[in-house]
Amino acid sequence: MIYRIAIWMTGLAAWGASMIFVLQQSLFVGLTDRNYCGPWGCGPPVEALLSFHAFWLVFFAGPVAVLSLMLPPRRLASAGFAISVASAALTIAFLLQRRSLWLARELDSPQYAWAFARHELWTLVDFPIVQFFLAGLVMMAVGLTQVGWQSVSRRQFHQSAVNSAEI
Numbered sequence: 001m002i003y004r005i006a007i008w009m010t011g012l013a014a015w016g017a018s019m020i021f022v023l024q025q026s027l028f029v030g031l032t033d034r035n036y037c038g039p040w041g042c043g044p045p046v047e048a049l050l051s052f053h054a055f056w057l058v059f060f061a062g063p064v065a066v067l068s069l070m071l072p073p074r075r076l077a078s079a080g081f082a083i084s085v086a087s088a089a090l091t092i093a094f095l096l097q098r099r100s101l102w103l104a105r106e107l108d109s110p111q112y113a114w115a116f117a118r119h120e121l122w123t124l125v126d127f128p129i130v131q132f133f134l135a136g137l138v139m140m141a142v143g144l145t146q147v148g149w150q151s152v153s154r155r156q157f158h159q160s161a162v163n164s165a166e167i
Contacts, residue, residue, distance in 0.1 A: 015062040022054040043123040056128035060135035068142045077143025083136030091129045095120060 043049065068076060098120050121130055 011062075011065075015058070018058045018061075019055055022058055023051050043119065044125075049122060049125065052125035053128075053131065056125075056131040057134070060128070060131055064135050064138055064142075067139060071143075073143045073146035075143070077140050077147060080136045080139030080141070080143055084133055084140060085136075087129050087133035087136060091121070091133065094124070094129060 037043070067079070071079065095117050099116070124130075
């Protein structure tokens with residue numbers, strides 16, 4: 001019991017330290033000497049964006065790891081699929097809402113449509129839609145991988161039981 005508590009406390013401490021570590025913008029200094037800009041304006045410095053996006057990835061890594069250990073594989077895959085679909089819908093709704101604001105200012109240009117979407121998602125650090133989507137994909141992949149291994153091992157077990165019965 002104490003061993004389990006020590007493992008959980010160590011994991012929690014490492015997770016917290018990792019989140020603090022990635023928020024140190026000095027890790028990313030020197031990667032670029034400019035801000036992320038486009039016809040819609042400039043965003044925050046690239047180092048700050050990298051720090052926040054890395055923070056959200058580490059933030060979701062902890063719960064994904066715990067859920068991967070605690071949930072049955074099929075339920076993990078289903079939860080990952082639901083999270084991915086929900087975050088994809090949120091992403092589309094967010095981009096449509098932002099696009100309507102952009103069109104209201106008569107800044108429509110087809111050549112900037114994808115650049116605008118990239119800019120909006122890249123500078124969106126308050127609500128981690130993309131990282132949430134990635135967490136769902138990882139959960140789905142881990143769950144499906146475990147389901148695949150379980151079905152293979154069951155077939156092998158069944159086949160070996162049939163072979164031993166024939167002998």
